[in-house]
Amino acid sequence: MDALDVARWQFGVTTVYHFLFVPLTIGLSVLVAILQTLWHRTGDEKYLKLTKFYGKLFLINFAMGVVTGIVQEFQFGMNWSDYSRFVGDIFGAPLAIEALVAFFLESTFIGLWIFGWDRLPARLHLASIWTAAIGTNLSAYFILAANSFMQNPVGYRYNPDTGRAELTDFLAVLTNKVALITFPHTIAGAFLVAGSLLVAVALWHLIRNRDSADTPAYRFAARFGAWVTLASAALVVVTGDIQGKIMTQVQPMKMAAAEGLYTTESPASFSVLTIGSLDGSRELFALKIPYLLSYLGTGDPNGTVQGINDLQARYSAQYGAGSYTPIIPVTYWSFRMMIGFGLAAAAIALLVLWTHRKGRTPTSTWLLRAGLAMPILPLLANSFGWIFTEMGRQPWIVFGEMLTRDGVSRSVSLTEVLTSFTAFTLIYATLAIIEVKLLIRYAKAGVPDITPTPEPDDTERPLTFAY
Amino acid sequence: MELTTIWFLLVAVLFTGYFILEGFDFGVGMLLPVLGRDDKERRVMINTIGPVWDGNEVWLITAGGAMFAAFPEWYATLFSGFYLPLLLILLALIARGVAFEYRHKRPEASWKRRWDNAIFFGSLVPAILWGVAFANILRGVPLDADHEYVGGLLNLLNPYALLGGATTAALFATHGAVFVALKTVGDIRGRAAALAVRLGVAAAVLAVAFLSWTLTIRSSTAAVVLAVAAALALLGGLAAATVRREGWAFTGTAAAIGLAVATLFTALFPNVLPSTLDPTGTLTATNAASTPYTLTIMTWVAVFFTPIVLAYQGWTYWVFRKRIGVTHIPHH
Numbered sequence: 001m002d003a004l005d006v007a008r009w010q011f012g013v014t015t016v017y018h019f020l021f022v023p024l025t026i027g028l029s030v031l032v033a034i035l036q037t038l039w040h041r042t043g044d045e046k047y048l049k050l051t052k053f054y055g056k057l058f059l060i061n062f063a064m065g066v067v068t069g070i071v072q073e074f075q076f077g078m079n080w081s082d083y084s085r086f087v088g089d090i091f092g093a094p095l096a097i098e099a100l101v102a103f104f105l106e107s108t109f110i111g112l113w114i115f116g117w118d119r120l121p122a123r124l125h126l127a128s129i130w131t132a133a134i135g136t137n138l139s140a141y142f143i144l145a146a147n148s149f150m151q152n153p154v155g156y157r158y159n160p161d162t163g164r165a166e167l168t169d170f171l172a173v174l175t176n177k178v179a180l181i182t183f184p185h186t187i188a189g190a191f192l193v194a195g196s197l198l199v200a201v202a203l204w205h206l207i208r209n210r211d212s213a214d215t216p217a218y219r220f221a222a223r224f225g226a227w228v229t230l231a232s233a234a235l236v237v238v239t240g241d242i243q244g245k246i247m248t249q250v251q252p253m254k255m256a257a258a259e260g261l262y263t264t265e266s267p268a269s270f271s272v273l274t275i276g277s278l279d280g281s282r283e284l285f286a287l288k289i290p291y292l293l294s295y296l297g298t299g300d301p302n303g304t305v306q307g308i309n310d311l312q313a314r315y316s317a318q319y320g321a322g323s324y325t326p327i328i329p330v331t332y333w334s335f336r337m338m339i340g341f342g343l344a345a346a347a348i349a350l351l352v353l354w355t356h357r358k359g360r361t362p363t364s365t366w367l368l369r370a371g372l373a374m375p376i377l378p379l380l381a382n383s384f385g386w387i388f389t390e391m392g393r394q395p396w397i398v399f400g401e402m403l404t405r406d407g408v409s410r411s412v413s414l415t416e417v418l419t420s421f422t423a424f425t426l427i428y429a430t431l432a433i434i435e436v437k438l439l440i441r442y443a444k445a446g447v448p449d450i451t452p453t454p455e456p457d458d459t460e461r462p463l464t465f466a467y
Numbered sequence: 468m469e470l471t472t473i474w475f476l477l478v479a480v481l482f483t484g485y486f487i488l489e490g491f492d493f494g495v496g497m498l499l500p501v502l503g504r505d506d507k508e509r510r511v512m513i514n515t516i517g518p519v520w521d522g523n524e525v526w527l528i529t530a531g532g533a534m535f536a537a538f539p540e541w542y543a544t545l546f547s548g549f550y551l552p553l554l555l556i557l558l559a560l561i562a563r564g565v566a567f568e569y570r571h572k573r574p575e576a577s578w579k580r581r582w583d584n585a586i587f588f589g590s591l592v593p594a595i596l597w598g599v600a601f602a603n604i605l606r607g608v609p610l611d612a613d614h615e616y617v618g619g620l621l622n623l624l625n626p627y628a629l630l631g632g633a634t635t636a637a638l639f640a641t642h643g644a645v646f647v648a649l650k651t652v653g654d655i656r657g658r659a660a661a662l663a664v665r666l667g668v669a670a671a672v673l674a675v676a677f678l679s680w681t682l683t684i685r686s687s688t689a690a691v692v693l694a695v696a697a698a699l700a701l702l703g704g705l706a707a708a709t710v711r712r713e714g715w716a717f718t719g720t721a722a723a724i725g726l727a728v729a730t731l732f733t734a735l736f737p738n739v740l741p742s743t744l745d746p747t748g749t750l751t752a753t754n755a756a757s758t759p760y761t762l763t764i765m766t767w768v769a770v771f772f773t774p775i776v777l778a779y780q781g782w783t784y785w786v787f788r789k790r791i792g793v794t795h796i797p798h799h
Contacts, residue, residue, distance in 0.1 A: 059568060060569070060572070062568075063564060063565050063567070063568035063569065066564055067560060067561040067564040067565055068561070069528075070527070070528060070557060070560055070561075071557050071561070073532065073535075074531065074546060074553060074557055076542075076546075077535065077542045077547060078546045078547055078553055078554070079547070081543035081544065082543070084535065084539055084542055084543040084546075085539055085540055085543045087539075088536070088538075088539020088540070088542065088543065088757060089539060089757040089758050090761070091535070092532065092534075092535035092536030092537070092539055092542070092757070092761075093761055093765055095535055095536065096529065096533045096535065096537075096765060096768075097532075097765075099528045099529035099531075099532040100532070100533075100769065100773070100776065101768070103525045103528055103529070104525050104529070104779075104780065105779075107521040107522045107524070108521075108525075108780050108783055109779075110521065111517075111518040111519055111520075111522055111783060112783055114517075114518065115517060115518040115787065116518075119787070120786065164539075166758050166760075166761075167757075167760055167761045167764075168760070170761075170764050409543075409550075410547075410615055411547050411550075411615045411616045411617065412547050412550050416550050419551070419554070420550070423554065423558060424558075427558060431561070434565075438569065438572055438573075441572075441573075442572070461795075462794070462795055462797040463514070463791070463795050463796070463797060464797070465797075466514045466517070466571070466796055466797055467513045467517045467567055467570060467571050
């Protein structure tokens with residue numbers, strides 16, 4: 001084990017951890033804004049209760065997303081300084097713009113929303129949550145544009161004098177076709193998590209306490225969440241399909257690695273499940289759907305999909321001797337888990353809608369158990385999606401331009417990076433336990449009672465909300 | 468003006484804004500066990516910064532992003548070279564940020580005490596370490612010809628840098644005390660103002676010593692003028708605090724911090740990270756910069772969006788302009 005390995009583990013662990021909170025922030029900010037808009041439009045108190053209830057869960061999660069996000073920005077310079085030097089001219093710009101344009105909007109207006117219940121006019125308060133939600137979703141675009149440069153570098157040239165990649169066309173970086181399709185895919189994946197959380201929490205209250213005065217509120221939340229889950233699942237599938245075709249063009253090795261496809265095939269079959277030797281020389285068991293991979297990768301059922309062995313030979317000739325193949329079991333399994341967990345959440349959402357049909361309210365405990373698993377499934381799907389897309393990029397840190405091992409900080413010792421990795425792991429694990437316990441506590445507490453707003457001119461009255 | 472100079476200025480402005488705004492956040496956090504006698508008072512203090520601390524912290528994220536975009540070599544060398552101090556700052560900011568949001572989520576005293584500790588140390592540690600880091604930037608660090616940091620951790624803990632750390636901690640504590648006095652009513656307001664004066668005297672002594680030492684390391688006429696102005700602003704702020712003119716006192720401490728940071732950046736220019744070894748290792752605003760194309764795009768983005776950000780962030784402070792006291796803290 002050397003400093004490079006630990007730096008890679010640290011980046012992987014801290015990034016996957018950060019992205020446990022991001023999907024809920026992205027999705028739930030909009031869903032809470034919609035709930036508050038419904039209250040604003042209809043005056044129906046159940047929407048206000050749901051806004052405050054899910055708003056609390058949103059904020060418990062939001063805090064974690066904020067503090068783990070700073071680590072991400074610092075880590076490029078701290079652990080990947082040669083990478084930062086190499087791509088700073090291109091990669092730094094979307095990060096700086098993300099902070100200036102999106103993070104200020106998000107953090108300032110979230111503060112206004114949290115503390116503004118009794119200090120802002122109702123419309124302005126509603127506009128605050130929408131502005132924060134827009135900021136959050138906007139930030140996703142800039143960071144994904146930066147990430148897409150690593151997958152499919154565009155809009156730059158390599159300057160041999162400085163040894164750096166230099167920006168030539170910023171618009172090309174922002175409209176990278178990988179970014180354009182990864183953005184809706186990621187946002188849809190985020191709504192899959194947020195919709196599922198709505199369902200899970202509402203179902204728990206519905207099934208355990210059927211005669212509550214708040215049953216209509218929970219019924220609405222369960223059905224609304226289930227529709228959001230289904231709609232986003234559909235969008236995830238459609239965008240994922242387009243992503244697969246783009247990936248086959250720009251990162252054919254990643255597509256081959258997703259499938260464990262060693263030899264070039266036309267037509268290529270989609271592997272549902274293959275168990276074989278790691279080098280692909282022997283298959284022990286294989287369940288395959290003919291033509292499907294060709295269709296997914298190229299849009300043509302008879303299209304050619306490049307295999308790992310041919311690509312490895314091609315890259316060796318192009319970039320010099322070395323391995324250009326990702327770790328196949330990781331890419332193969334993470335790809336399947338992403339799809340499997342995502343579809344499972346959609347299936348449960350369908351079940352929830354079915355059990356709620358024509359005014360019914362579900363009673364079964366097995367549905368409750370399935371519902372409680374619901375937010376965890378798309379969260380895992382999100383994690384495995386990122387593990388797949390980043391591990392599938394290896395050994396490159398910028399595809400075709402820089403190897404991951406060349407991007408690491410040379411001045412950071414093994415001891416230093418072990419110290420930081422241990423420290424982050426410990427504090428993250430501790431906070432995860434605290435966060436989940438708080439979420440469960442507040443989810444169980446249920447929707448709050450609404451107290452009438454006090455007289456606005458009473459200067460001595462307590463604040464509606466305080467830390 | 469050269470694009471690289473504009474961006475040096477912008478990075479300086481972003482860090483100045485960060486230290487003025489998060490400076491009082493850190494101060495409030497550091498004084499939590501000193502000024503907050505009971506849970507309600509501590510909640511009053513936390514709620515003075517509650518709606519704004521997160522927006523204040525984005526100044527740091529933007530400063531880091533601007534550094535990355537405009538001066539990648541500076542960002543890369545500095546962040547990898549100052550690895551362990553930055554790690555401590557990150558851990559502190561993580562604990563502090565979560566603490567603000569989670570502290571009031573459970574009623575138990577032990578729960579609140581733990582988060583109070585997180586707020587205290589999460590404010591104290593960065594308040595010291597930012598001073599240590601900026602003092603080292605100004606003093607210069609061992610960089611080889613490839614601009615790689617070759618000193619260890621101990622190299623960063625020199626007497627000058629430690630004085631820098633003590634200075635920022637004292638300045639932020641004073642600034643925080645003044646802010647509490649400005650934003651509260653009742654008993655705590657008077658205690659905060661009295662404490663601000665006492666802390667301010669210590670901060671003034673430290674700041675004068677630190678800035679004088681700074682000017683012996685590298686100096687220019689402008690830096691001397693700014694340093695003197697910083698000292699005068701601090702003294703003016705303290706005088707205002709003594710006569711309980713809290714608005715003026717806050718203006719004074721804010722200006723003192725801003726002018727002190729400006730002194731450092733002015734003394735540093737045109738270097739961004741001087742090398743104490745081979746002079747070719749020194750990073751300057753020119754050799755650390757991005758291409759003119761990137762800097763031009765970023766300039767337009769900054770010109771367009773910075774006024775908007777300033778407008779709505781300023782408006783937030785106006786929305787939450789009312790003083791709060793223990794009577795305003797709800798029971799739950």
